Amino acid sequence: MQVKNIALLIGTRPEAIKLMPVMRALKQAGLKVDIFVTGQHRELLEPILTELDIEVTENLNLMQADQTLTDLSAGVLKGMKEILQRHETDLLMVQGDTTSAAMAALACFYENIRVAHVEAGLRTYSRRNPFPEEMNRKLIGCLADIHFPPTVPALENLLKESVDAESIHMVGNTVIDTLFYARDHLVKKLGPNPDIDRAIKQGRKIVLVTGHRRESFGDDLASICEGLREIAEAFADTVEIVYPVHLNPNVQSGVRPALSSVPNIRLIEPLSYLRFVEVMLRSTLIITDSGGVQEEAAALGVPVLITRRTCERLEAVEAGVSQLVGPDAGKIFSSAHELLTDEAAYGKRAKSTSVFGDGRAAERIVDILLKS
Numbered sequence: 001m002q003v004k005n006i007a008l009l010i011g012t013r014p015e016a017i018k019l020m021p022v023m024r025a026l027k028q029a030g031l032k033v034d035i036f037v038t039g040q041h042r043e044l045l046e047p048i049l050t051e052l053d054i055e056v057t058e059n060l061n062l063m064q065a066d067q068t069l070t071d072l073s074a075g076v077l078k079g080m081k082e083i084l085q086r087h088e089t090d091l092l093m094v095q096g097d098t099t100s101a102a103m104a105a106l107a108c109f110y111e112n113i114r115v116a117h118v119e120a121g122l123r124t125y126s127r128r129n130p131f132p133e134e135m136n137r138k139l140i141g142c143l144a145d146i147h148f149p150p151t152v153p154a155l156e157n158l159l160k161e162s163v164d165a166e167s168i169h170m171v172g173n174t175v176i177d178t179l180f181y182a183r184d185h186l187v188k189k190l191g192p193n194p195d196i197d198r199a200i201k202q203g204r205k206i207v208l209v210t211g212h213r214r215e216s217f218g219d220d221l222a223s224i225c226e227g228l229r230e231i232a233e234a235f236a237d238t239v240e241i242v243y244p245v246h247l248n249p250n251v252q253s254g255v256r257p258a259l260s261s262v263p264n265i266r267l268i269e270p271l272s273y274l275r276f277v278e279v280m281l282r283s284t285l286i287i288t289d290s291g292g293v294q295e296e297a298a299a300l301g302v303p304v305l306i307t308r309r310t311c312e313r314l315e316a317v318e319a320g321v322s323q324l325v326g327p328d329a330g331k332i333f334s335s336a337h338e339l340l341t342d343e344a345a346y347g348k349r350a351k352s353t354s355v356f357g358d359g360r361a362a363e364r365i366v367d368i369l370l371k372s
Helices: 013-028 042-051 069-086 099-110 133-143 152-160 174-189 194-201 219-234 249-259 273-281 291-300 314-318 329-341 343-349 361-371
Strands: 005-010 032-037 091-095 114-118 146-148 205-209 239-244 265-268 285-288 304-306 322-324
Touching: 005 013, 005 099, 013 032, 013 042, 013 091, 013 114, 013 174, 013 291, 013 361, 042 273, 069 099, 091 099, 099 114, 099 133, 114 133, 114 361, 146 361, 174 273, 174 291, 174 361, 194 205, 194 239, 205 273, 205 329, 219 239, 219 249, 219 265, 219 329, 249 265, 273 291, 285 291, 285 329, 291 304, 291 314, 291 322, 304 329, 314 322, 329 343
Parallel strands: 005 032, 005 091, 091 114, 114 146, 205 239, 205 285, 239 265, 285 304, 304 322
Antiparallel strands: none
């Protein structure tokens, strides 16, 4: 079956970041590309669509306060059915492991439309960690017709699950494509960043933090905040912790009461993608539960502490640039303390690696689609 009309499904900001290079490569190849967005994270998604010049074809407008996974799933299924019936779509590309990606893939199965899965094959084999992502990506793995795993372990996971080997193509991770493009062409066009400039001018090291995953809500997030507080107090004169706090009320209510009174912890609104890349480039250490940030930091050579109980991106851990510390205040503090005080230990970890990709994943994906 020749692929002529391709659509990309974008539900969250990370999906936009990781699908942007695919969109660009498809258009450069002369293919028609529709962009369908769910509209569920409007405040975070709209700026990145503008920054990366992504023109939306259809918007499901599913934004609702405190939306449940059940409501979101039903909304995506119903909305995608209506969109797919309005458009001639040969293939829908979904990215990663969001609920919107899983439900869009299921809608395509019902409508007999092929699905390609970007960033396929990631697994922890722990049903509820991460939740609901682990089951989402396994469902997409059952529904997809073409699988684009980023790494050898991801490819091997698909083979173990009896996915047809001819449908699997290892390409690298598209997040690295976007990262390198932003670093080399877009970040340099930004204006000054007064807060970061001031901290660095004062000789302070920047520790960048992100934390937003659903499975961390509650006690785990409280423990992560305690670890951050201990770091801030131990390095009160030499470290500035920068934490762009996710807009989810469960994150806001857990982070701000715990950390807002600490002088050298700067709780800020979510950054634009380009500003976030800029801060990553200027950071000494990153503490995160984000999969994309793990991949980006590994490519940039910034050491990472991963505040999750399980991890589907162990390539960077095995390469020695990341460490899985979990939502454990003591481990977060002790690991950060070592990296901030021991130059030899830091030097071993602060090295760039291409384990997640070389910046040409989108190019490979399009070459494969043109032959399919």
